[in-house]
Amino acid sequence: MRAIVAGPDPEAIGAELEALGVTVERVESPVFADALGEAGIETADLFVLTDLTEGISITLAKEANPDVRAVCYGDGELPESVGGTVDLVVDPSLLDAEAVAEELVAERQ
Template identity: 55%
Template sequence: MKAIVVGSDAGIADALEAEGVEVTRLEGVASGERLEDAGVADADLLVVTDVGEATAIPVAREHNPDLKTVAYTGDGVPEFVKGVLDLTVDPALLDAAAVAEELVGA
């Protein structure tokens, strides 16, 4: 399984790696070009931890319609993203290890 984590990862990247996932981390602007360079076309999972980078979700879906998308943040997700977002998880409610285990097992 391949994942891209966008934003400061709040432990989710390490937790995914502990589950055997190949993780690419993107900090800063997650443009279409940067997502392509990160391998979005072949990725199975996109996790966004910074809602300021929420535009990465629909952009990534354009490149990979089968991509599972997750917002791992305690902040509200913009309305325009909700239609292409598979899951929103608040880190205050579920820790990174539990989320990673569920995502890999799903």
């Protein structure tokens, strides 16, 4: 399984995914289409956005790979314009990174 974690990762969901055997590429904010391409969005199984203000990157990820599972894992508000594009939104104050990573990996097996 391949994942891209975009934005800062204060809850360490990237590390939790790696601990479960997921290959993780990281993209720093601001998230641009070329950075997603360099990280391999076209073949990624999972796109995890940790900075919800970068919500437009979900659209960019889905345009490059319509099958990628787009997950927002961070606090704040997601722009309404991408609400229908994201597959899952999780607030870190409700579920820790370990639990979210385990669920995301289990869904793909």
